[in-house]
Amino acid sequence: MNTLKAEKRSLDTKAKKLRREGYVTGNVFGKELKESIPVQITKKDAERLLKTCNKGSQIMLDVEGRKLDVLIKEIDYNSMKRQIDEIDFQALVSGEEVHSVAEVVLLNHEKVVNGLIQLKLHEIAYKAVPEALVDKVEINMENMKIGDTVLVKDLDIASNEKIHLMTDPEAVVVTVTEIHNKAVPEEETAAEEEK
Structure with a gap:
């Protein structure tokens, strides 16, 4: 399991200022936490983590020495600045189901x-206990050939007894369709050749 180091963040300092200083802000929340913990992570560490993990991944978050088993719940990406602004984490409780998503790869x-491959669903929503969490569905x-379709119920995640699907089992995940090239009318081709 990946470990990410984080520091508690003082709410006196604005998130914008921290981002300019090279940090990604975030929050850790969970049933067994008295209150959510505002955190800051170095941008370099956050980027390194997101090369292998994504929304729905389970990681170990080290908040100033306190190790928390967490789920990456949300990632706010600023596409204008091409940077991660915020990552939110849910602290997991052993044996307690949580809502999560698995990325379709x-x-x-x-x-x-x-x-032509058409990916219709980018993630599959489900509920599971921390021990059964899945972050990717491959x-x-x-x-696969033209006409083939994969439904949610065809995936391994659907037959896993420890996972309760929230996405409709009949939903289309990916399909292969025929490529339709638009034919150019003959008059246009003839006119082009005369020029």
């Missing part, structure tokens, strides 16, 4: 050459 998509596209 397509493997071998480059091997589908005759069709779909191997290698043998």
Whole structure:
């Protein structure tokens, strides 16, 4: 499990100022915490973590020596500045179900050459105890052809007895459709050749 170091953040300092100083702000909340803990993480550490983890990932958060088993609940990304602004964490309680999401990852998509891959769902919502959390659902596209569709109920996560799906099992996750090229009318081609 990945560990991320964080410091408690003083609410006297504005989040904007901390971001300018190279920090990502965040909050840790949870049932067994008396109150949420405002935190700050160095931008470098946050970026390194998000290379391997994402929303729905379970990590160990080290807040000034206090280790917390947490779920990455939300990531606020500023696309204008191309930076992470905030990450929120939910402290997990062993044996207690939490709402989470698993990111859909397509493997071998480059091997589908005759069709157009359409990813309809980027994440699958579910409830599970901390021990059963899943942060990614992988779909191997290698043998898929035009007309093939993968539904939520076709995924491994749907047959996992420890996971309660919140996303409709009949929902389409990914489909391969025919590529339709628009034909140019003959008159236009003839007119072009005359020029």
